[in-house]
Amino acid sequence: MDHPRTDAYLRRIGADRPSAPTADALRALHLAHLLAVPFENLSVHLGEEIVLDADALVAKLVDRGRGGFCYELNGAFSALLVALGFEVTPLQARVVGKDGRLGIPYDHMALRVRTAEGTTWLADVGFGTHTHFPLAFDERGEQADPGGVFRIEDANTDGDGDGDADATSVEGAAEGDLLVLLDGEPQYLLEQRPRTLRDFEAGAWYHRTSPASHFTQSLVCSRLTEDGRITLSGHTLTTTVGDDRTVTELPTDTSVLEAYDQHFGIVLDHVPPEPNPTEG
Template sequence: MTTTPAQDGLTATEAPPRPDVVDVDAYLARIGAERPARPDYEALCRLQERHLMTVPFETLDFTLGEVPSMRDTDVLDKIVNRRRGGGCGELNSAFALLLRALGYRVTLLGGRVLHNGKHYFRGVHNGHMVLRVELEETYLVDVGFRWASRRPLRLRERGVQTDPHGEYRLVHTPDGDVEMVHDGVTRWRIEMHPRDLDDFNAVLWYCATSPDMPGAGQLWASIVTPDGRVSMFNRVLTEYTDGVRTDYRTLTDDDEFLREFENRYGIRLEKVPDLAPVTEGV
C-alpha cells in the first residue's frame, strides 16, 4: 500500500497496480475501448463512458441467494470472462483495477445512496463505492450507479457540471462529506477518507442476505444507452431517452423476459429467476 499526496490536500491511499492480475487487453476488448496512449483526463472520459455503456449494473446473484465477491480475480472473471455485470462495489472495484494497470492513481471511497432519490440515506455505511482519481485535479468516477454521470466529476467544482446524463453538482457538507445532486435530486453521499476493499465486504453480505434491505432478493439491472438508459426492476422494464420515459412495461411472458434481458444487458439466462411482482419500475 502506497500513500501519495492528493491535489485537494487529502491523503490518497492507493493499492499498487496489479498487472499480473488484470488482462488489460481483454478488459479493454470487453468494454470496446482502445488502450490509451497515456493516463489523462480525455482517456478517462472514454473509458468511463465505454464501461457504463457495456457493463450493466445487475443483481442477479441476489435473486439466487448468492453473495458476490469483490476479490480482484473474481470480479475480473465475472465481468471480463463471463461477460456479466455486477453491483456498485464489483463494477467500481474492477474498474479501479483497470485504471491502476493503465497508470491512474485511484482511491476507493465509501458512502450511501438514496432509495430512488425519494428517501433519506438508507442502508449502512459503505453501501456504495465511488472512485477518486488524481490527475491535474481530483475527479470522482462512478460506473456502478444508474444515475451516474458519463464523465468524471471535478471534486473542487462547486457549480453545475453539465453531462450527457444531465446536470450534476457536488455539495460539500460541513462535516467533510460530498453529496452528488443530479438534476436537482440528491443521489448519494460519500465520505472522503480512503477505504480498503475489505471495508465493503460485510455490507455486500448484508445487501445480499438481509430481508430488511430495500429490494433484497430482487432483480435490479441498468445500462447506459447513447441517449439515456434502460433499467429493470424484477419484471418491469423502463427505458429513458433524452430524459423522457419512452418504454414502460411488465414482461409477464417468460420468453419475452429472457429475450429482452439478453438484448438489453448481453446476459443469457436459462430461465427467469423467481421474482416477486412489483408495480413500479426504476
Template sequence: MTDGGAYGWNGDELDLDAYLERIGFKGERAPTAATLRALHRAHTTSIPFENLEILLGRPITLDLETLQRKLIRSKRGGYCYENVKVFAAALERLGYGITGLHARVTMGAKALRPATHAVLRVTTSTDDRVWLCDVGFGGGPLEPLELLPDGPEVDQDGWRFRLAEESGLWVLYQYGAEGWFDRHTFTLNPQYTLDYEVGNHYVSTSPRSPFTTRPFVQRFTGELHHVLDGTTWTTTHPDGATESRQVNAAELPKLLSDVFDIDLEPADATVLTQRP
C-alpha cells in the same frame, strides 16, 4: 502484494487486454484525464448493473478472478462493488491514483440510509485535478466529475449532474423530470477492499437490502437508461421522460439479452423465470 491487496486493487491480476476489449476501448493507455473520461464512458455503457447472482442463490464474491469471469469473459454485469473493483484494478494497472469511497444513496429521501454505494476518488499523472468516478450506479454519469466544492453543472449527452460540498458532506445532484435531486452523499474518508467486503455482505445478504428480494437490472447506453425493477421495465430519456411496462417472468431471459445485454445460462434462465 504482501498485504494481500488490502491497500490496493490487484491490478497486476487483471487481464487488461480482455477488459479493454470488453468495454470497446481503443485509446491511449496512459493515466491522463482524457483516457479516464474515455474509460469511464466505455465502462458505464458496456457493463450492465445487475443483482441476478443473489436471486440465483449464489454469493457475490469480490475476488478479481471471479469478477473477470463474470463481468469480462461473460455477457454479465454486476452492482457497484463488482464494477468498481474491476474499474479500480484497470486504473491501478494504468498508473492512476485511486482511493475508494463509500456513498449513501439518497435519491432525494431524507431518511438516513447506510453507506453501501462504492465510488472512487481518482487522480491522474498530468495535473492536480481530482475526479469522482461512479461506474457502478447503473445510470451514469457517463464521465468522471471533477471534485470541486461548488462544482458547475455538467451536461453529458443531455444527462445533467453537479457536485457540491455542503458542511463537509459531498453531494452528487442529478437533474430529472422534477428538477434537481440529491442522488447520493459521501465523504472523502478512504475505504479499503475489506470495507467493500463488509458493505457487499450487507447488500447481498440482508433481508433489508433491496437487492435480495427481486431482480434489479440497469443498462445505460448514453442515449437511454433502462431499468428492470422486479417485473417493471422503465426507460428514461435524458430530459427525464419515461416509459414503463410490466413484463411476465417468461419474458425475462429474452428481455435481459435484447435490452440489457445479459445472457444467462439456460439453467439460470429457468431458475429466474420460475421464481415466485
C-alpha cells in the same frame, strides 16, 4: 491485472487502450463502461456469492459477461484504471433516501481518480442512473453532464464553528464529508478517507441478505444506451429514448431470457425469481 487481461477488459467495454492515464482517457473509459456493462443485482436473486476480490470481479464482468452493483462495478473498474496507470482511491458513501435519511455505512462505493495531468475526479460507474462522465472532485460549482446537473458540496454539520448547521449540512455528516447532488437533490454523502475493497464486505453482505435492502426487494438489470437507457425488471422491459418511455411486458420466461441476452449480453439458464413484495 496483466497486459492480456487488461486488453480483455477493454474489449469487454469496447474501448481502446489509452496512450496515457489522462482526463480525456478517463472520460472515454467511464462512458464506455456504462454503455457496455449493466447495473444489475441478479446475483442476489440467483443465490450467487458476491466476492469482493478484484480478480473475481473482473472475471465476472469479462469472462461471464455480467454486470453487478456498486461494489462490483466500481471494484472492477478500479482494477482496470490502476492497470492503465491511473491513481485510484476507493471511497465509501451513504446513499440519501427519498425520505432524506442516510443509508448504512459503506452503503455505496465510489472512486477518487488522479490523472497524469494531476487533476482529480469522482468516478462512479456503479450508481445506476447517474453521471455519464466523471465529476471534477474539487469543483464546488454546478457540473453539467448528459445525466443532469451535478454538484459536489461540503457537507459539514457546522462549517463555521458557530454551533448552527450550514445550509448544506446533512444529519450524520462529519468534518470533510462531501454531498453529491443531482439537479439539486442529494444523492449520497461521500467520505474522503481512503478505503480498500475489503472494507465494503459488510455492506455487500447486508445488501445481498437483508430484507430491508432495496436489492433484495427489487430485481433490476439496467444499462445506459447511446440515446437513453434500457432496463429489465422481472418481466417488464423499459426503454427510454430522450423523453420517450416505452414499457413492454414480456409474456414468458423464454422472452425474458432472450431479452437478457439481446439487450445486456447476459446468458442465463433460468429466470431469476422475482422478490415477493409482501416479504420483509
